[in-house]
Amino acid sequence: MRRRPGIGGLQTAAAARDQYRLVGENVAKIRTDMMKEQLATFRTQLEEFARKHKNDIRKNPAFRSQFHEMCAKVGVDPLASNKGFWAELLGIGDFYYELGVQIVEICLATRPHNGGLINLQELCILLRQRKSDREAVSEDDCLRAISKLKVLGSGFEVISVGKKKLVRSVPTELNKDHNEILELAQAQGFVTVEEVERRFSWTSGRAIDALDTLLDEGLAMIDDGHRDGKRRYWFPCVSSNSTPVADT
Amino acid sequence: MATNSLPKADLTSSGRPVFLQNEIECSILSSVDLECDDIPNFPLLKSGLLVLTTHRLLWLPDNSSSSSSSSAAAVALPLSFLTHIFSTKKSVKTLFHSPRVRFQASLDSSKSVVMTVVMRGKGDTDAFLAKFWENWRARAWENDVQTQTQAGVGSSSVSGSGPGSGSGGFYTREGAVRMVGVSGILRKEQEMWESTDKSLQEAFQDLNALMSKAKEMVILAEKMRQKLLSGSNSKSSATNDDEVGSKEEMQDWLLSVGIVSPVTKESAGALYHQQLSRQLADYVRIPLERAGGMINLIDVYCLFNRARGTELISPDDLLRACSLWEKFDVPVMLRKFDSGVMVIQNKSHSDEEVFARIKALVTNPDTLRTGISASDAAMTLGIAPGMAKEHLLTAESKGLLCRDISPDGFRFYINLFPEINTDDVYLVKDYGIYNTWVRVASASRLE
Structure with missing residues (x-):
């Protein structure tokens, strides 16, 4: 564009720039919209192919790797078997295995927030979100899928806290929650459920589960006799009479 | 000196071949000899594994059977060196011989040599030969160069595409006429979208169409991804950006750990569990490092399956693969706790190391007297x-x-009994833990 001198020239230039910007923004908006639309088509198509042609895809290694790449790039879950009649009846087929992988994945992804303890209902809701428009996954399906993982040890289990069902994906051996509680208990020698929840902002199930495990391990003792009526968990092992151990 | 002109092949620490970019494993046979009479001093390549990929033919020494002298190093023959594959003649003689496949390869420009693959194992020779032909004809190595240049163009166009920058040549074809002005840009955008729509439609007609257009679609997917990622970073934050963002995060996580060439029952046949075990050992190193040296087996089940894409393995297969580690020289091991929990851990994370730390913990003067509880140990370790x-x-x-x-509760003390001489229980040597303990204990009594 040729520059013209004077205030008028500047104003015209500014107006023209505004116009261009407006058009540019419009185009950009349309572009993102179109993009999202095409991406959506891409996704549904890929999902359908993953479901329909699973065996054919697996027969051709070179194509399979390209298919995986596509799925990964546009965010499609390549595990998409239908439940089907036989899976429902006998539990055979890939459906429950695939569901198992998806369940563990959700547990892994939410672990930073919930410490490896997730409400079964919440798990189902998250699963349904990812499974888009296809058949709903029931809590019973989840339980069946989890039971298929039993072969790999008892590190993944469904526990009941009150009326709620929780899925625990961190085994006691690897659970760092207990260390935090022990550290908290060092101050007074005991903790209460409320105190733990307040200090770490955990959900009630998480605190109760951790304290129960510590009870089972013989590290904690219960005291219900206090005046405020709150159950106290005493930790004799960390109480002040034992010498704190210096770091080696 | 062209004594051994076959290129060496790299192996991972658990004995799996290191693949090139885009190289995919197609078939594995065991007990295979590779012979070549045309090269003097050709190394003795006896009863190893033969791996056929889209790019190469690899021969690996089979170190699972300890009897074989695994002195020979792994070698690789790029399929691009092949000049001819001889068809096998069926005759009475072949019935009594181990099946063999002969092919001609030119190792350097001047002369070509004939090599023979002798299969003493039980593998399906015909299927292998068919795949061999197929991969040689597919010439996958030629596509690599193309893909790279295409990808380069794609990324550069993405990086330079601010709103209205005009160069947004999303799927620009060579022949596209460059138009000037705003209307030109708009029209070009329009054309671009139409062509993308069309290619999407074409590609997803049926499986064959998708196969033939696979590479194009992979590039398209990458472009969309890049575009969306850059879009969500910039100001145009739409309402459902959060959703897209979270999905993006998730797939980033998956992408970072992908296994391009998963071992499958079909490719590995009878060697399935053995090869799976090795691949798992290679794969698990990074997640293990992130988890701090010990990781729940179920977490690995999820991560490994995710990395394998559609090639789901069952929990039983995973367990079998892990239990095979005992037989191989791999840096990881499966550990079972009494509680029934199973984890994978580094061998360096072993009991010996932990015992050394516990011993250091229980032998300092304070703990000699008071002992340690599980929670003390937990906090210190x-x-x-x-x-x-x-x-x-x-x-x-x-x-x-x-x-x-x-x-x-439970407290643990160092075991002093090994230091006590049974003939003279009152003798305290003037060194050792027993001596320290006696001094600490008597000092505390004086207090």
Whole structure:
């Protein structure tokens, strides 16, 4: 564009720039919209192919790797078997295995927030979100899928806290929650459920589960006799009479 | 000196071949000899594994059977060197011989040599030959160069595409006329979208169409991804950006750990579990490092399956692959706790190392007197109390510690009995832990 001198020239230039910007923004908006639309088509198509042609895809290694790449790039879950009649009846087929992988994945992804303890209902809701428009996954399906993982040890289990069902994906051996509680208990020698929840902002199930495990391990003792009526968990092992151990 | 002109092949620490970019494993046969009479001093390549990929033919020494002298190094023959594959003649003679495949390859420009693959194993020779032909004809190595240049163009166009920058040549074809002006840009955008729509439609007609257009679609997917990622970073934050963002995060996580060439029952046949085990050992290193040297087996099940894409393995297969590690020289091991929990851990994370730390912990003057509880150990070693208790109990069963049960709970002390001379129980040497303990104990009594 040729520059013209004077205030008028500047104003015209500014107006023209505004116009261009407006058009540019419009185009950009349309572009993102179109993009999202095409991406959506891409996704549904890929999902359908993953479901329909699973065996054919697996027969051709070179194509399979390209298919995986596509799925990964546009965010499609390549595990998409239908439940089907036989899976429902006998539990055979890939459906429950695939569901198992998806369940563990959700547990892994939410672990930073919930410490490896997730409400079964919440798990189902998250699963349904990812499974888009296809058949709903029931809590019973989840339980069946989890039971298929039993072969790999008892590190993944469904526990009941009150009326709620929780899925625990961190085994006691690897659970760092207990260390935090022990550290908290060092101050007074005991903790209460409320105190733990307040200090770490955990959900009630998480605190109760951790304290129960510590009870089972013989590290904690219960005291219900206090005046405020709150159950106290005493930790004799960390109480002040034992010498704190210096770091080696 | 062209004695051994076959290129060496790199192997991972667990003995799996290191693949090139875009190279995919198609078939594995065991007990295969590779012979070549045309090259003097050709190394003795006897009863190894033969791996056929889209790019190369690899021969690896089979170190799972300890009897074979695995002195020969792994070699690789790029399929691009092949000049001819001889068809096998069926005759009475071949019935009594191990099946063999002969082919001609030119190792350097001047001369070509004939090599023979002798299959002494039980593998399906015909299927292998068919795949061999197929991969040689597909010439996958030629596509690599193309893909790279295309990808380069794609990324550069993405990086330079601010709103209205005009160069947004999303799927620009060579022949596209460059139009000037705003209307030109708009029209070009329009054309671009139409062509993308069309190619999407074409590609997803049926499986064959998708196969033939696969590479194009992969590039398209990458472009969309890049575009969306850059879009969500910039100001145009739409309402459902959060959703897109979270999905993006998730797939980033998956992408970072992908296995391009998963071992499958079909490619590995009878060697399935053995090869799976090796691949798992290679794969698990990074997640293990992130998890701090010990990871739940179920977590690995999820991560490994995710990395394999559609090639789901069952929990039983995973367990079998892990239990095979005992036989191979791999840096990881499966560990079962009494509670039934199974984890994978580094061998360096082994009991010996933990015992050394526990011993250091229980032999300082304070703990000699008071002993340690599981929670003390947990806090000092930085592990979960359940784990610490497990370690202490193991150390006790090894004779390193003794326990004391009191109202304070379980406490563990160093086991002094090995130091006490049974002939003279009152003799205290003027060194050692027993001596330190006596001094500490008498000092505390004086207090």
